[in-house]
Amino acid sequence: MVHVLPETVELILAESTGRPGRLPLFARPVIGDDIAAGSLRHLHAALRSGTPLELDERLASAVLALARSASTAATRMPALDRVPAPAAAQAAGRVRALIDEAFAEDLGAAELAAAAGCSRNVVYRAFEAVHGLAPSEYQRQRRLRSAHSLLKAGRGPAEAAAEVGFADQAHLTRWFVRSFGVTPAAYARAHASWTGS
Numbered sequence: 001m002v003h004v005l006p007e008t009v010e011l012i013l014a015e016s017t018g019r020p021g022r023l024p025l026f027a028r029p030v031i032g033d034d035i036a037a038g039s040l041r042h043l044h045a046a047l048r049s050g051t052p053l054e055l056d057e058r059l060a061s062a063v064l065a066l067a068r069s070a071s072t073a074a075t076r077m078p079a080l081d082r083v084p085a086p087a088a089a090q091a092a093g094r095v096r097a098l099i100d101e102a103f104a105e106d107l108g109a110a111e112l113a114a115a116a117g118c119s120r121n122v123v124y125r126a127f128e129a130v131h132g133l134a135p136s137e138y139q140r141q142r143r144l145r146s147a148h149s150l151l152k153a154g155r156g157p158a159e160a161a162a163e164v165g166f167a168d169q170a171h172l173t174r175w176f177v178r179s180f181g182v183t184p185a186a187y188a189r190a191h192a193s194w195t196g197s
Contacts, residue, residue: 024071
């Protein structure tokens with residue numbers, strides 16, 4: 001079970017619409033919606049092992065999916081406006097610069113919003129529109145590229161994981177295998193044998 005505080009729901013809805021948040025009302029206790037269910041699964045995974053940024057993104061996504069799909073007509077959320085291209089590019093550029101500068105830190109949605117000068121939800125929509133992925137995914141890719149470079153330079157997997165911001169070597173290994181198809185240790189050994197070091 002995931003319990004989200006009403007104040008958090010109100011905040012997310014207010015940031016999404018630009019109006020004071022209002023709690024959604026649900027006509028049914030059980031909701032059969034694939035999009036909402038997927039958002040809740042992603043939120044659960046982020047609660048178990050996600051970064052603070054990923055958790056912020058997944059929480060907002062789940063709240064918005066539930067409010068859009070299952071709330072009563074009186075409290076249903078309007079569709080989100082598209083962020084104009086120049087504003088999206090500017091916000092996305094600021095967020096990318098912050099992530100590039102501090103990718104190893106546990107950045108949160110509030111820090112990204114402050115850097116971009118807009119709400120968290122505008123940050124998510126703008127970043128995805130410009131770069132094609134969520135800020136947390138970009139941060140993970142940035143960490144993986146840096147870990148890849150550290151492994152090539154002869155650092156061990158545990159040291160690389162700690163230096164680039166992964167919670168531990170196991171988290172680095174899981175994402176490294178998904179991205180590169182090989183464990184960090186196997187990559188480091190193979191690179192050492194190719195270069196003769």
